[in-house]
Amino acid sequence: KxxxxxxxxxxxxxxxxxxxxxxSPISGHRSVSWYQQTPGQGLQFLFEYFSETxxxxxxxxxxxxxxxxxxxxxxxxxxxxxxxxxxxxxxxSSLGTSGRAGHEQFFGPGTRLTVL
Amino acid sequence: AQSVAQPEDxxxxxxxxxLTVKCTYSxxxxxxxxxxxxxxxxxxxxxxxxxTGDNLVKGSYGFEAEFNKSQxxxxxxxxxxxxxxxxxxxxxxxRPRTGGFKTIFGAGTRLFVKx
Numbered sequence: 001k002x003x004x005x006x007x008x009x010x011x012x013x014x015x016x017x018x019x020x021x022x023x024s025p026i027s028g029h030r031s032v033s034w035y036q037q038t039p040g041q042g043l044q045f046l047f048e049y050f051s052e053t054x055x056x057x058x059x060x061x062x063x064x065x066x067x068x069x070x071x072x073x074x075x076x077x078x079x080x081x082x083x084x085x086x087x088x089x090x091x092x093s094s095l096g097t098s099g100r101a102g103h104e105q106f107f108g109p110g111t112r113l114t115v116l
Numbered sequence: 117a118q119s120v121a122q123p124e125d126x127x128x129x130x131x132x133x134x135l136t137v138k139c140t141y142s143x144x145x146x147x148x149x150x151x152x153x154x155x156x157x158x159x160x161x162x163x164x165x166x167x168t169g170d171n172l173v174k175g176s177y178g179f180e181a182e183f184n185k186s187q188x189x190x191x192x193x194x195x196x197x198x199x200x201x202x203x204x205x206x207x208x209x210x211r212p213r214t215g216g217f218k219t220i221f222g223a224g225t226r227l228f229v230k231x
Contacts (some may be wrong), residue, residue, distance in 0.1 A: 033218070035221075042221060042222070042223045044221075045218050056218040058139065059220075092159075098215055100213075102167035103217075104150060105162070107152075107161070108158050109157075109158055109159045110158075
């Protein structure tokens, strides 16, 4: 079974631009979560989507948004990029409909975004 | 507010010796606890989890972790370290009551295993 895939793997943008990152979960997984990883802040939760609906949201400004499609694929968008948005963006998918079942998350390799 | 603390930025251990990576948490209720490992230029890989039941849980690659409710700790252990265990380790917590998969991660502990 294929793992979580993320595209692109590397991205270089300039301040003020916008960017869209894509994530394809493991087949059969309906929950997709996004995390931002930076050396200073570590891993921070951005948002989670389930059945095309945002179910949880972290403490990020409105410039960060996402969506999920009917095939569970997800995209996240960052508008008006800032230097501080440079990070590794990780996508994770999970089996099951609820986190209460205790399923772990499966992570993709990430998209390394550099903002110049 | 829920939080996860990994008090050591780095742990150094010689190959063949036992290793411990520490984790404490501050979360109300009965959280779910996880350990993940990250190798360079890779995403996170799941190692093990505590949901309920036996306090000692066993996971991948010979790792185990002990849940201690009174000390709110979930330390990762391995009886005999390998050089290939060198990586970045994350402790994580999830509150089942949130209903989703939102997970809070510790800052990470870098493990160096010397040959």
